[in-house]
Amino acid sequence: xxxxxxxxxxxxxxxxxxxxxxxxxxxxxxxxxxxxxxxxxxxxxxxxxxxxxxxxxxxxxxxxxxxxxxxxxxxxxxxxxxxxxxxxxxxxxxxxxxxxxxxxxxxxxxxxxxxxxxxxxxxxxxxxxxxxxxxxxxxxxxxxxxxxxxxxxxxxxxxxxxxxxxxxxxxxxxxxxxxxxxxxxxxxxxxxxxxxxxx
Amino acid sequence: xxxxxxxxxxxxxxxxxxxxxxxxxxxxxxxxxxxxxxxxxxxxxxxxxxxxxxxxxxxxxxxxxxxxxxxxxxxxxxxxxxxxxxxxxxxxxxxxxxxxxxxxxxxxxxxxxxxxxxxxxxxxxxxxxxxxxxxxxxxxx
Numbered sequence: 001x002x003x004x005x006x007x008x009x010x011x012x013x014x015x016x017x018x019x020x021x022x023x024x025x026x027x028x029x030x031x032x033x034x035x036x037x038x039x040x041x042x043x044x045x046x047x048x049x050x051x052x053x054x055x056x057x058x059x060x061x062x063x064x065x066x067x068x069x070x071x072x073x074x075x076x077x078x079x080x081x082x083x084x085x086x087x088x089x090x091x092x093x094x095x096x097x098x099x100x101x102x103x104x105x106x107x108x109x110x111x112x113x114x115x116x117x118x119x120x121x122x123x124x125x126x127x128x129x130x131x132x133x134x135x136x137x138x139x140x141x142x143x144x145x146x147x148x149x150x151x152x153x154x155x156x157x158x159x160x161x162x163x164x165x166x167x168x169x170x171x172x173x174x175x176x177x178x179x180x181x182x183x184x185x186x187x188x189x190x191x192x193x194x195x196x197x198x199x
Numbered sequence: 200x201x202x203x204x205x206x207x208x209x210x211x212x213x214x215x216x217x218x219x220x221x222x223x224x225x226x227x228x229x230x231x232x233x234x235x236x237x238x239x240x241x242x243x244x245x246x247x248x249x250x251x252x253x254x255x256x257x258x259x260x261x262x263x264x265x266x267x268x269x270x271x272x273x274x275x276x277x278x279x280x281x282x283x284x285x286x287x288x289x290x291x292x293x294x295x296x297x298x299x300x301x302x303x304x305x306x307x308x309x310x311x312x313x314x315x316x317x318x319x320x321x322x323x324x325x326x327x328x329x330x331x332x333x334x335x336x337x338x339x340x
Contacts, residue, residue: 003204004238030252050263053237053255065237065255081262085236186205190338193235193297197275 006065007166008082008114009052010107011092013071014042016125018052020092020156021066024163025054041072049075051082064166079110085189088119088169092156093138095130101141108142108149115147118176121169123154123161205240206337212329213241220322221245226310227318228286231303232293232326233257240300253303261290261301278316287312289319295327296334302326 009017013036021029032050036042052068067082069075083089089111093100104122114120122138138151150168154161217230221243229244233254242250260279268276278291286308293300304319 006236006238027252030256051256051259053252055251067237067255077266078259078263081259081266084258084262085234085238187338189234190297190299190334193299196294196296196298 003062004065005062005088006067006086007169008086008089008111009066009068009092010079010082010089010111011069011071012042012094012097012103012107013038013047014044014097015071015092015094015103016156017068017071017092018048020090020162021052021054021068023156023159023161024056024166025066026057027055029054038072047071050078073106076110083111083114086114086119088121088173089114090165090169091120091122092154093122093124094126095124095133096126100124101133101137104138104141105145108145108147115149118148119169119173120147120149121165121172122149122151123156123165124151125154125156127153128155206333209329209333210241213326216322216326216329217241217243220304220318224306224310224314224318226307227304227315228307229303229305230319230322231257231305233301233303235262235292235298235301244305246305248305253305257290257301257303261292264290278319280312282308282312284308287315289315291319291323293323293327293330295330297330299330300326 009020011017030053032048033046034049036044036047048068048070054066056064069079069082091107093103097103108115111120135151142149150172154165156162213232217232220230221227228246231242231250231253232240234240235258237255237258239251239254244250264276264279268274278289281288287306287310288303290301290303292298293302302323304315306315
């Protein structure tokens with residue numbers, strides 16, 4: 001039976017969430033872009049306000065459902081909505097921003113449950129022009145949080161880079177799941193769902 | 200890795216309800232049941248709308264409606280309506296002991312919104328009862 005897996009792309013505005021999904025989606029992505037009126041925050045014409053969505057079928061009969069979050073903190077209510085039912089999160093960091101380590105802490109913190117479960121990865125972009133902070137700096141920051149989260153460079157305009165990030169994420173998730181108790185998947189979903197009126 | 204295959208008996212029951220709504224309400228051109236996290240469970244759609252893509256957005260729309268409802272202090276959102284030039288999309292949760300599903304009904308724009316609401320709510324309630332029965336039988340302990 002084919003399986004479907006929900007993945008979330010998070011990160012600051014302009015980090016490349018929409019681009020990453022567009023790079024690997026086999027369908028025309030659903031985009032909720034509108035004109036960006038905050039050119040001081042990031043100089044681009046459009047920005048995501050609700051979600052991006054794309055799909056990618058893997059060779060092993062699994063379909064990835066790819067969700068991109070809006071980057072600005074004022075949209076943080078969408079982050080928790082997007083996280084519901086997600087198997088993992090890719091946190092994209094733009095190393096050209098003023099404080100990429102602060103971005104890491106902010107966005108990984110928003111998906112802390114997934115990070116704690118070993119279902120997160122950090123992909124750092126624009127390292128060619130902005131080599132600092134280094135990957136070691138990110139690893140140190142994660143270590144101080146007590147998180148085991150892989151960090152790797154990625155140019156999300158390149159399909160292979162995004163696929164490489166996902167491969168490492170899946171390896172991490174599978175390594176974690178090997179130690180988890182096997183449960184019926186539907187039952188697991190039902191048990192995890194909010195009770196009536198609870199959300 | 201984990202996935203969530205809905206039990207076949209539930210899937211068949213939901214398929215029946217979706218087909219029933221589609222068949223009994225004039226003007227309804229589609230009905231979709233999706234999980235709250237955006238997976239397609241059951242659908243009938245007459246036009247070119249892709250149920251997979253609609254499902255991916257439906258759960259988020261319902262959740263966003265509830266978030267906005269809380270924000271503006273008007274309480275819990277009951278449903279979300281997209282009223283467009285070419286039709287109406289009505290989205291709401293399936294009322295059950297666990298908040299697992301949402302239902303969306305697509306109708307032509309000359310459809311009476313009150314009837315659409317009433318019939319969608321009825322379908323959602325039936326689906327909710329079927330889900331609750333399954334939960335009671337299978338979710339002990």
